[in-house]
Amino acid sequence: MAGNFDINRLIGLMPPHEGAGEAGDWAAVEQAWGFRFPRDYTEFITRYGQGEIDRSLAVFAPDELMPAGAPQPGMRGMTEEARWLFEEGGEPTEEVRSAGQIVAWGGSCTADVLGWLTVGDDPDAWPVLVLSRDGGAARVFAAGMVEFLHGLVSGGISPSPVGAVVAWGERPPRFVHWRDE
Numbered sequence: 001m002a003g004n005f006d007i008n009r010l011i012g013l014m015p016p017h018e019g020a021g022e023a024g025d026w027a028a029v030e031q032a033w034g035f036r037f038p039r040d041y042t043e044f045i046t047r048y049g050q051g052e053i054d055r056s057l058a059v060f061a062p063d064e065l066m067p068a069g070a071p072q073p074g075m076r077g078m079t080e081e082a083r084w085l086f087e088e089g090g091e092p093t094e095e096v097r098s099a100g101q102i103v104a105w106g107g108s109c110t111a112d113v114l115g116w117l118t119v120g121d122d123p124d125a126w127p128v129l130v131l132s133r134d135g136g137a138a139r140v141f142a143a144g145m146v147e148f149l150h151g152l153v154s155g156g157i158s159p160s161p162v163g164a165v166v167a168w169g170e171r172p173p174r175f176v177h178w179r180d181e
Contacts, residue, residue, distance in 0.1 A: 005147030007043050013154055013173065014053070020177040022049040024065040032064050033103075038116070038123045040146040041105060050074075051177040053153060057114075057162065059106045071178050078104035082113040082131055091137040095119075096129065102138075105145060110163030116145070130161045 022045050030036050050061040050070065063074035073081065083099035092098070096117055106114035111133035116126040117140055128148040129138045139161050141148055151157040153173035 007146050010150045014175050016048045020049050021047050022061045022065045029062045029064045036123050040144045049177045053175050056109045093137050095140050096138045108162040112162045
């Protein structure tokens with residue numbers, strides 16, 4: 001399953017700082033979105049929250065968990081943007097057939113969108129996709145969000161599927177919660 005990666009491996013590489021994380025009613029969030037979120041994602045948001053990794057990669061929490069004054073666009077806005085990008089310049093593939101399959105959870109400083117391909121009944125098995133701002137086919141990774149982030153910031157995914165030019169794998173990555181940016 002895509003979402004079974006141990007978050008402690010990511011924490012060992014990139015510890016969340018004191019006061020990071022978002023709290024809230026996940027049942028209400030999931031009711032608002034109409035699906036259950038992958039467990040690795042909910043654990044990431046609970047421990048890290050919304051923020052940036054090395055000022056190059058943003059991770060979004062569901063808007064329903066965010067207080068007034070939080071940075072925008074939020075997860076809903078990014079999902080709408082990702083779906084629009086796919087409709088305007090994306091290339092349907094056997095895996096990614098329609099914009100409605102995409103839910104965005106992150107983005108890069110070069111405007112790549114990171115999200116899930118919401119296929120199947122098990123959100124923990126949803127693969128990660130990267131959608132380039134420049135269009136073309138989305139790249140799909142058979143990994144959950146936390147496993148994908150670990151591979152990206154450790155240098156284990158090479159070449160990087162996002163346009164951000166960061167020396168990931170050469171120095172410890174740093175996550176900064178949105179309140180501390």
